Amino acid sequence: MKVDVLLGLQWGDEGKGKIVDVLTPKYDIIARFQGGPNAGHTLEFEGIKHVLHTVPSGIFRPSALNIIGNGVVIDPIVFAKELDKLRPYGINLRERLLVSKKAHLILPTHKLLDAATEQAKGVHKIGSTLKGIGPTYMDKTGRNGLRVGDLFLSNFKEKYEELKLKHLGILNHFPGFSYDLDTTEKDWFENINHLTALTCIDSEHYLHDALKNGSKILAEGAQGTMLDIDFGTYPFVTSSNTVTAGTCTGLGVPPNAIGQVIGIFKAYCTRVGAGPFPTELTDEHGEKMRKEGNEFGSTTGRPRRCGWLDLVQLRYAIMINGVTELYMMKADVLSIFEEIFICDTYEMNGEQIRQFPYDITHHDIKPIYSSLPGWKTDISSLTKFDDAPLELKHYVAVLESKLGVPICLVSVGPDRAQTLFR
Numbered sequence: 001m002k003v004d005v006l007l008g009l010q011w012g013d014e015g016k017g018k019i020v021d022v023l024t025p026k027y028d029i030i031a032r033f034q035g036g037p038n039a040g041h042t043l044e045f046e047g048i049k050h051v052l053h054t055v056p057s058g059i060f061r062p063s064a065l066n067i068i069g070n071g072v073v074i075d076p077i078v079f080a081k082e083l084d085k086l087r088p089y090g091i092n093l094r095e096r097l098l099v100s101k102k103a104h105l106i107l108p109t110h111k112l113l114d115a116a117t118e119q120a121k122g123v124h125k126i127g128s129t130l131k132g133i134g135p136t137y138m139d140k141t142g143r144n145g146l147r148v149g150d151l152f153l154s155n156f157k158e159k160y161e162e163l164k165l166k167h168l169g170i171l172n173h174f175p176g177f178s179y180d181l182d183t184t185e186k187d188w189f190e191n192i193n194h195l196t197a198l199t200c201i202d203s204e205h206y207l208h209d210a211l212k213n214g215s216k217i218l219a220e221g222a223q224g225t226m227l228d229i230d231f232g233t234y235p236f237v238t239s240s241n242t243v244t245a246g247t248c249t250g251l252g253v254p255p256n257a258i259g260q261v262i263g264i265f266k267a268y269c270t271r272v273g274a275g276p277f278p279t280e281l282t283d284e285h286g287e288k289m290r291k292e293g294n295e296f297g298s299t300t301g302r303p304r305r306c307g308w309l310d311l312v313q314l315r316y317a318i319m320i321n322g323v324t325e326l327y328m329m330k331a332d333v334l335s336i337f338e339e340i341f342i343c344d345t346y347e348m349n350g351e352q353i354r355q356f357p358y359d360i361t362h363h364d365i366k367p368i369y370s371s372l373p374g375w376k377t378d379i380s381s382l383t384k385f386d387d388a389p390l391e392l393k394h395y396v397a398v399l400e401s402k403l404g405v406p407i408c409l410v411s412v413g414p415d416r417a418q419t420l421f422r
Helices: 016-026 076-089 108-124 133-141 148-152 156-171 181-196 203-212 245-251 284-292 311-321 331-336 390-403
Strands: 003-008 029-032 041-045 048-052 065-068 097-100 199-201 217-220 258-266 269-271 305-307 325-329 339-348 351-353 365-373 407-411 419-421
Touching: 003 016, 003 245, 016 041, 016 217, 016 258, 016 325, 016 407, 016 419, 029 203, 065 203, 076 181, 097 203, 108 133, 108 156, 108 181, 148 156, 148 181, 148 199, 199 203, 203 217, 203 245, 217 245, 258 311, 284 305, 284 331, 311 339, 311 390, 325 390, 331 390, 331 407, 339 390, 365 390, 390 407
Parallel strands: 003 217, 003 258, 029 065, 029 217, 065 097, 097 199, 258 325, 325 407
Antiparallel strands: 041 048, 269 305, 339 351, 339 365, 407 419
16 A cells, blocks of 8 residues: 655645545545644534644544654644544544654743744744744754653653753843743643643554555645745745655655655645745735635634745646645635636746746746636535536636646535535
């Protein structure tokens, strides 16, 4: 068996949570491979909206195990709140939610370092979610981090204090930054019990055994390709590898175990926080998109920047990830437009380019658009793609021809039922 991968192809918020929930009945295991509580995966069914931050999006389907992989970073306080919200649904968390012992822990001082660093940048902020993600990954690569498995060691408190003292020493270099550590630290230690009460495993061995036994596994990514630490719009990125390769390092599976790669993209583009965004609309069209799509961050609540679909960026993401099939989300949002635009080429330094360049932050990038007719009708109640307006079918056909990958699913609303397979 192979591990299928599902990930976002833009700047995050593509709708991965919904699709994982929709696909979970086809899989035995859903495994999250990177990121942390900076992620916000929204699922909607039976009239209720659920937002997950660390827990994999297959948790509401009783047939699947859910694994938090070694590439994920966990904040015990946020995690405990997330688990509390799941308890009313009768989910046996000890049996259905497994945690890698090698996943790293976000300490209270990691969040303080995140906030202090971002504050010090002033107008040059990168738009951090202030969840402590970056400092935690820095300690991981600096070989100072604490992992879930350390919670079971007799010297854990000693290791914690040693790392905390290091962080406090760094915070002394931010004289204008004030904080209250005691309250947060007390909550942190109280909520560790939620982690240790779960089943903590050597996830790489568990997944290898599952593959040998014929289990079907879906790897769930967080954020989006353009926020990848290596291939995203650096430095306005997250601190982990959000691309397909991150599955191997974030779960411990070899490259030859990767099967299908499902790329999720919106029918338009959004971005949260700072950073370059070539097709951003700062006019009434962008505002209409934001309102129609309810484009506000599920983790931060921040309004998302909106713009037309960028095929230069999308082709790049497809190439980096080795995408085998595409799922297009939020097609219903574009129903309000008479005319829809797509960017297939950039103009940079007077030249037209179709490859995504090294740096789009310090260059004057001008998107070159072509237009397509809108469908101007409510498509949210569609149950079959065959019944879709001709204009929507044309939009999908044009994208397929330009991207060279089949679009196998079109989402026409947030509910799991509003999903059209092709």
